Amino acid sequence: MIEGLLHILNAQFLLYMFAxxxxxxxxxxxxxxxxxxxxxxxxxxxFGLDPVIGISMLxxxxxxxxxSDAVPACLVNTPGxxxxxTTAFDGYPLTQRGEGQKALVGAAFGSLVxxxxxxxxxxxxxxxxxxxxxxxxxxxxxxxxxxxxxxIGSIAxxxxxxxxxxxxxxxxxxxxxLSTTGGVTRYTFGVVxxxxxVALVAALIGIFAxxxxxxxxxxxxIKDRAHEVTSRRGVTMETIREILRRPGNVIRSSAxxxxxxxxxxxxxxxxxxxxxxxxxxxxxxxxxxxxxxIHGVVASEAANSGAAGGSMIPMMALGIPxxxxxxxxxxxxxxxxxxxxxxxxxxxxxxxxxxxxxxIIAGFVTFAxxxxxxxxxxxxxxxxxxxxxxxxxxxxxIGSYAIRVNMADVYVMVILGVILYFLSQIGFHPGPVGLGFxxxxxxxxxxxxxxxxxxxxxxxxxxxxxxxxMALIALTLVSIAWIAWSRTGERSIFRAPETGDSAPDNxxxxxxxxxxLCGIVSLGIGVVYFSFSGRGAADWAxxxxxxxxxxxxxxxxxxxxxxxxxGRRVDLVPPIVRGHGVDVAIxxxxxxxxxxxxxxxxxxxxxxxxxxxxxxxxxxSPTLRSTTKSVVFALVATGALFYFMRHVFYVPFPRxxxx
Amino acid sequence: MRFRNLxxxxxxxxxxxxxxxGEDAPPADTAPEPAEAPAEEPDDAEEPDxxxxxxDCANIEVWVPYGPGxxxxxxxxxxxxxxxxxxxVNINVVNREGAAGATAWxxxxxxxxxxxxxxxxxxxxxxIAAEVDDAPFSGDAFSYFGFxxxxxxxxxxxxxxxxxxxxxxxxxxxxxxxxxxVGGSGQGPMATNQFMEATGVDVTFIPxxxxxxxxxxxxxxxxxxxxxFAASHVLANSxxxxxxxxxxxxxxxxxxxxxxxxELGYEGFSIxxxxxxxxxxxxxxxxxxxxxxxxIEANQRTEEDLVAQGLTPLYPNLGETEAxxxxxxxxxxxxxxx
Numbered sequence: 001m002i003e004g005l006l007h008i009l010n011a012q013f014l015l016y017m018f019a020x021x022x023x024x025x026x027x028x029x030x031x032x033x034x035x036x037x038x039x040x041x042x043x044x045x046x047f048g049l050d051p052v053i054g055i056s057m058l059x060x061x062x063x064x065x066x067x068s069d070a071v072p073a074c075l076v077n078t079p080g081x082x083x084x085x086t087t088a089f090d091g092y093p094l095t096q097r098g099e100g101q102k103a104l105v106g107a108a109f110g111s112l113v114x115x116x117x118x119x120x121x122x123x124x125x126x127x128x129x130x131x132x133x134x135x136x137x138x139x140x141x142x143x144x145x146x147x148x149x150x151x152i153g154s155i156a157x158x159x160x161x162x163x164x165x166x167x168x169x170x171x172x173x174x175x176x177x178l179s180t181t182g183g184v185t186r187y188t189f190g191v192v193x194x195x196x197x198v199a200l201v202a203a204l205i206g207i208f209a210x211x212x213x214x215x216x217x218x219x220x221x222i223k224d225r226a227h228e229v230t231s232r233r234g235v236t237m238e239t240i241r242e243i244l245r246r247p248g249n250v251i252r253s254s255a256x257x258x259x260x261x262x263x264x265x266x267x268x269x270x271x272x273x274x275x276x277x278x279x280x281x282x283x284x285x286x287x288x289x290x291x292x293x294i295h296g297v298v299a300s301e302a303a304n305s306g307a308a309g310g311s312m313i314p315m316m317a318l319g320i321p322x323x324x325x326x327x328x329x330x331x332x333x334x335x336x337x338x339x340x341x342x343x344x345x346x347x348x349x350x351x352x353x354x355x356x357x358x359x360i361i362a363g364f365v366t367f368a369x370x371x372x373x374x375x376x377x378x379x380x381x382x383x384x385x386x387x388x389x390x391x392x393x394x395x396x397x398i399g400s401y402a403i404r405v406n407m408a409d410v411y412v413m414v415i416l417g418v419i420l421y422f423l424s425q426i427g428f429h430p431g432p433v434g435l436g437f438x439x440x441x442x443x444x445x446x447x448x449x450x451x452x453x454x455x456x457x458x459x460x461x462x463x464x465x466x467x468x469x470m471a472l473i474a475l476t477l478v479s480i481a482w483i484a485w486s487r488t489g490e491r492s493i494f495r496a497p498e499t500g501d502s503a504p505d506n507x508x509x510x511x512x513x514x515x516x517l518c519g520i521v522s523l524g525i526g527v528v529y530f531s532f533s534g535r536g537a538a539d540w541a542x543x544x545x546x547x548x549x550x551x552x553x554x555x556x557x558x559x560x561x562x563x564x565x566x567g568r569r570v571d572l573v574p575p576i577v578r579g580h581g582v583d584v585a586i587x588x589x590x591x592x593x594x595x596x597x598x599x600x601x602x603x604x605x606x607x608x609x610x611x612x613x614x615x616x617x618x619x620x621s622p623t624l625r626s627t628t629k630s631v632v633f634a635l636v637a638t639g640a641l642f643y644f645m646r647h648v649f650y651v652p653f654p655r656x657x658x659x
Numbered sequence: 660m661r662f663r664n665l666x667x668x669x670x671x672x673x674x675x676x677x678x679x680x681g682e683d684a685p686p687a688d689t690a691p692e693p694a695e696a697p698a699e700e701p702d703d704a705e706e707p708d709x710x711x712x713x714x715d716c717a718n719i720e721v722w723v724p725y726g727p728g729x730x731x732x733x734x735x736x737x738x739x740x741x742x743x744x745x746x747x748v749n750i751n752v753v754n755r756e757g758a759a760g761a762t763a764w765x766x767x768x769x770x771x772x773x774x775x776x777x778x779x780x781x782x783x784x785x786x787i788a789a790e791v792d793d794a795p796f797s798g799d800a801f802s803y804f805g806f807x808x809x810x811x812x813x814x815x816x817x818x819x820x821x822x823x824x825x826x827x828x829x830x831x832x833x834x835x836x837x838x839x840x841v842g843g844s845g846q847g848p849m850a851t852n853q854f855m856e857a858t859g860v861d862v863t864f865i866p867x868x869x870x871x872x873x874x875x876x877x878x879x880x881x882x883x884x885x886x887x888f889a890a891s892h893v894l895a896n897s898x899x900x901x902x903x904x905x906x907x908x909x910x911x912x913x914x915x916x917x918x919x920x921x922e923l924g925y926e927g928f929s930i931x932x933x934x935x936x937x938x939x940x941x942x943x944x945x946x947x948x949x950x951x952x953x954x955i956e957a958n959q960r961t962e963e964d965l966v967a968q969g970l971t972p973l974y975p976n977l978g979e980t981e982a983x984x985x986x987x988x989x990x991x992x993x994x995x996x997x
Contacts, residue, residue, distance in 0.1 A: 036726070037727060037754065039727070040727035040728070040732065040736070043736055044736065044739065047740075134876065134879050135880060136880070137877065137880055137882030138865070177757070177758060178758045178759055178761070180868040181866035181867070181868060182848075182866055183759065183787070183791060183792055183848075185792060192765060192795055195758035195761055195762065195792075196756070196757025196758040196761070196762040197758070199757075264873070264876050265868075265872075265873070314876075318876075318899060319875060319895060319898070320872050320876045321728065321872050324726065324727060324728060327728025327729075327870070328728050330728070331728055331732070331733050331736075334733070335737065335964055337967050339894075339895050339897065339898070341896060341897070341898030341899055342899065343898045344898075404756055404757050404762065405722075405753055405754075405755045406757060406762060406766075445866075448866060449865055449866060452864065452865045452866060453863070453865060455837050456837055456838050456839070456863040457838075650751035650752070651753075652720055652751065652753055
């Protein structure tokens with residue numbers, strides 16, 4: 001073990017380590033560019049290297065990306081990878097309060113502890129953990145997914161029913177496209193581009209970033225800058241001290257991350273969700289979560305970094321990759337003629353132990369870099385919104401295009417974003433919807449597989465009589481009971497009427513109760529999807545169940561509204577024609593025009609035009625000087641961005657018909 | 660017995676390897692064009708030079724229709740540095756995953772046929788996409804530059820499984836119809852239907868998700884009794900998984916101790932996965948030849964890696980590629996999926 005450490009400690013190793021961390025930080029921070037893509041891109045550079053140095057560089061990249069996906073999550077409410085969704089829940093509110101630096105330091109420190117914990121598990125507990133991971137078959141995975149769905153109870157925001165409906169919508173939409181288990185095509189509505197389903201990354205960009213962007217647009221007349229920055233010295237140490245005042249949180253989160261990480265396919269997003277949920281459950285000040293709790297940021301980041309190390313365990317010990325980057329590292333080893341498996345530890349201990357140490361070292365290198373960049377990164381988002389908004393928009397569009405090089409994903413991103421913006425106006429939280437998107441691809445195939453077993457065994461044997469399944473079912477029941485208990489006393493299903501309500505009871509005629517709108521949305525989606533459902537194949541069981549659930553929720557909303565519990569009145573007119581509604585409508589129009597015209601006009605020219613137009617339009621006090629600034633900014637920023645994407649990441653943008 | 664033709668396939672590679680190597684005859688007479696390709700050949704104003712040895716591309720894009728880390732991704736990334744050197748053009752590898760490969764192939768069908776945009780292809784996957792999943796293209800419409808590697812399927816069990824050989828496994832399946840479970844992904848349903856037809860047993864198929872990791876976890880954890888996947892996975896996981904039988908007529912050089920079901924008298928279990936490289940429909944004969952030559956050379960350079968991974972290298976010239984494709988298409992039966 002120590003020999004493994006000595007084997008890797010040399011200048012060449014540290015150099016490659018550093019390179020891996022830098023690439024990882026850049027990639028993780030760009031929404032739509034995943035650690036998996038980056039490891040694949042870097043792979044050819046490892047061919048000539050000593051295998052342990054080569055895979056350590058890939059591992060370092062992964063660890064670094066698991067930190068830096070928190071950067072856009074905290075600063076612009078856009079998870080850099082799906083693993084950072086829960087980071088945004090608290091990181092972004094911190095930034096809004098002017099404490100962006102604190103959020104980033106918290107993320108960096110959480111990631112450090114997570115990476116170290118994951119690395120230590122890899123180093124000392126590989127064999128037992130790998131064997132434990134094997135005990136999870138399809139039914140167990142299904143039950144883990146069901147347990148994870150109860151996390152909606154923690155992240156639903158003010159209304160449990162809205163959270164549940166949002167979760168069902170996310171789960172349902174995630175089943176679109178060709179099913180991974182049976183080759184059944186679901187809910188493509190005849191659109192060829194939808195056959196590949198909804199890309200998780202594009203969906204998360206749509207539901208988190210776009211509504212936030214529209215929100216910034218709608219407020220721009222009040223606030224010229226998105227966030228204030230109260231950057232000062234000593235924040236780093238202060239934040240670390242605050243985190244360490246609750247050592248239980250960071251340790252528990254790292255352990256959860258490592259343990260969930262060893263389950264092949266569950267990975268970072270699931271680890272962060274479970275850890276965030278437990279952080280709330282064990283916390284004394286639960287109400288702080290979702291409003292800017294540093295412990296929420298730490299819980300998420302420690303878990304997804306821990307999962308990075310954890311996912312290497314089944315890869316090394318069993319030859320089963322637990323995550324995308326682990327699959328690339330496995331490929332790298334196979335190309336070097338090394339076959340990971342139980343004998344690996346005997347045949348090449350230096351490689352296995354050296355790699356495990358490198359995960360820990362990568363954690364420290366990442367932390368060092370992260371601490372240095374926390375302040376400058378925070379300052380970057382303090383630019384006027386007219387500069388910030390075009391940049392976020394361009395990153396959203398390029399990111400959702402790049403993930404699978406598919407324009408359909410961009411349209412899905414925009415449509416989901418606009419829908420979620422309006423849903424957020426009637427009190428839906430994006431969290432449960434995102435949870436649905438993350439869990440759908442985990443739960444659904446496992447249900448189909450479990451159902452296939454029913455031909456060989458009885459239903460009870462498959463679903464209920466396996467010891468681990470029973471434990472997970474018990475855990476789920478406890479979780480549900482806890483939700484019921486923690487929410488007792490919350491009489492109102494809907495949030496209390498806010499002061500400054502957009503439509504007081506004696507207001508305009510075009511106002512309805514929030515609950516009526518929620519009911520129409522849930523019922524509508526349920527009915528439409530139900531009518532497009534196929535029959536027969538096991539692949540339809542889950543989506544049909546969801547449509548029924550949504551219809552029930554919809555009916556429930558309407559019944560509650562009819563009995564006087566419909567929540568506040570929402571004015572239907574202002575969002576469209578009055579005040580900030582115009583800004584939002586124009587922004588949506590520009591985004592739609594942009595994405596439709598880009599493949600025709602050419603991606604870069606169209607992006608530059610849109611960025612310049614937005615920067616000029618959002619200028620609250622336009623002068624010749626500021627307009628010139630806007631145009632120069634748009635050209636330089638988008639030009640640099642495109643050059644980088646095209647020539648560093650090889651994103652093949654479609655050639656326009658004009659340019 | 661419609662699979663009998665196909666089951667000769669694993670002999671074919673050896674034959675093709677023999678005639679593919681050292682082939683330096685001019686392309687014109689040895690390479691009969693695909694049936695419909697000449698008709699759609701682009702009438703480029705500038706007639707390509709008769710002795711053109713390079714492609715006219717600023718960059719070459721090679722699309723992988725699946726995510727990073729899978730068999731197709733590994734093929735492309737293995738060949739990429741060598742192809743780039745041989746062709747003298749920078750190559751960018753792009754993963755365009757989605758719809759079990761159909762997203763990339765759909766886009767390729769509409770791409771410019773200049774040889775600068777190409778994609779990995781897997782048979783039978785592209786035929787499944789076209790004929791079972793109703794993707795908007797036909798499997799044989801593309802310009803097939805060549806095939807590089809093949810793998811038969813293996814029925815594999817846990818290393819310490821109670822089944823010593825395939826007969827014991829079949830015995831258990833006969834004694835308990837539907838009670839024995841077999842996992843597999845991608846071509847799994849087809850392969851398992853073939854297996855059942857060939858052996859006359861009734862097993863329960865458990866559909867796994869794409870890639871081999873799901874199936875590997877299920878077999879190592881004992882959640883399924885056997886898996887039916889590419890034999891190359893058996894070699895890569897020889898610490899944990901053991902093959903009982905293969906779906907080829909000849910034994911695999913990489914797994915010489917494993918019998919084929921064919922030699923045991925079960926004819927019809929003959930699925931084989933073949934990886935290759937394709938361009939959009941209508942690529943010119945000259946460009947096809949450049950690609951075919953480059954592919955053969957790049958594949959020879961990486962043959963050692965290929966064999967170490969348990970894959971059978973293929974070196975067909977354009978004519979042989981066409982012949983192999985026709986045979987694979989003739990042996991494909993979409994009904995195996997329904």
